[in-house]
Amino acid sequence: MHFQWYPGHMTKARRMMQENIKLIDLIIELVDARVPLSSRNPDIDELGRNKARLILLNKADLAEDARNDEWVDFFKKKGYSAVKVNSKKGGGIKSIQSVIQEACREKTERDRKKGILNRPVRAMVAGIPNVGKSTFINALAGKACAKTGNKPGVTKGKQWIRLNKNVELLDTPGILWPKFEDQEVGLKLAFIGSIKDEILQTEELAAELVKFLNSNYPGVLEEKYDIPSVEDAYGCLRNIAESRHCLVRGSELDTEKAASILLDDFRAGKLGRITLERPEEK
Ligand code: G4P
Numbered sequence: 001m002h003f004q005w006y007p008g009h010m011t012k013a014r015r016m017m018q019e020n021i022k023l024i025d026l027i028i029e030l031v032d033a034r035v036p037l038s039s040r041n042p043d044i045d046e047l048g049r050n051k052a053r054l055i056l057l058n059k060a061d062l063a064e065d066a067r068n069d070e071w072v073d074f075f076k077k078k079g080y081s082a083v084k085v086n087s088k089k090g091g092g093i094k095s096i097q098s099v100i101q102e103a104c105r106e107k108t109e110r111d112r113k114k115g116i117l118n119r120p121v122r123a124m125v126a127g128i129p130n131v132g133k134s135t136f137i138n139a140l141a142g143k144a145c146a147k148t149g150n151k152p153g154v155t156k157g158k159q160w161i162r163l164n165k166n167v168e169l170l171d172t173p174g175i176l177w178p179k180f181e182d183q184e185v186g187l188k189l190a191f192i193g194s195i196k197d198e199i200l201q202t203e204e205l206a207a208e209l210v211k212f213l214n215s216n217y218p219g220v221l222e223e224k225y226d227i228p229s230v231e232d233a234y235g236c237l238r239n240i241a242e243s244r245h246c247l248v249r250g251s252e253l254d255t256e257k258a259a260s261i262l263l264d265d266f267r268a269g270k271l272g273r274i275t276l277e278r279p280e281e282k
Pocket of ligand 1: 058059060061062085086087088089127128129130131132133134135136
């Protein structure tokens, strides 16, 4: 399976990031808790040199909680501040302001030594598309200050959202492009729905997800769809089609439909909390 991206958009996003990054002290980088490394763009380390860094494991509600904690430790060991959050429900959001202060402590200290007092920390949210940047900004700023579904390329004056007297947040998130030269990374991003399904082969993708689930979360599919256990991934899709009465021309099993059901259920968390990559594999 091959994935493509669009270099034009990528260049534009990178240019915007480079411009905005000059204005800020702290990068709040959102990653998807189900795939904390595959949903990162390593370029951020280069772009964000000399900035304070905070990594948020967003959509923590969709990933296994014990794994979330392992990933928080993993990033902390690498020198980042890190916390798990659920931006949709507001879980973990309340504590963020103090985490932001903590992440910027060195910077604030340096300012103090230079005699700069009471200068607010300026922060920017960044992450790949669909990771939850707008949802997070809304949850943090409240009162729907930031529009959800911001699209790249919409230019407007820079707006700062004042979170409190110490922190200001840039209202437009930095859009990072996923790096998926590595097909494994591309596959995981496709599972979580961060690559448009139109460019993917739904059945092939779903079969890959079946293989992953059967070896890492055995029994989940059988229980969810009330199907017998089978080794073969396509056999499993046929069983799901049968169990969910997905038929074409009245009698043939519609495995394409079954594949869509499986992917939708996984993305919505209906198969339970599932983490696709673990820190010890890295
Ligand atoms: P972006 O700015 O980074 O592109 O992402 P955006 O905020 O638009 O969020 C993308 C999708 O992820 C949205 O779902 C949003 O509700 C969901 N989301 C964001 N944070 C969380 C979280 O912590 N947990 C869960 N479970 N979902 C989260 P959508 O399907 O596009 O919209 P909707 O169904 O919420 O209306």
